[in-house]
Amino acid sequence: MRTRRILAAVTAAAALAGLGLTGAATATAATAQGARSYVTPSECRQGGGTPAINEEGNYCKGGSHDGEKVD
Template sequence: MGIRRILAAVFATAALAGLGLTGAATATAATAQGAPSYVTPSQCRDGGGTPAINEMGNYCKGGTHNGEQVD
């Protein structure tokens, strides 16, 4: 009977730990969605755009990275 209690405690702890990890992963994914996107000047050019480094905001103009900030 003692073994059953120990196993029940182990399973309960594992279940709670699993829920905690799932919640943390969801929170991380939600935070990452709103993060700004940065590309290098070469990535901007490779995507068919022009890095507007000297203009305010340093954005990539045109191509697949249009509107992303150049870093």
């Protein structure tokens, strides 16, 4: 009888731990998707790049924001 209670407690603890890990992974994925995908012309220049606004795609050329869309 005591063994069954211990086994039930271990199973419940493992199930709760699994739910906690799943929630943490979901929160990380939501944060990564919510990040903006553009920089301002000022941010592009501050990062050492040149905003190529008149060229197709409006991207930042060079610097730390190289290849990011300028908006």
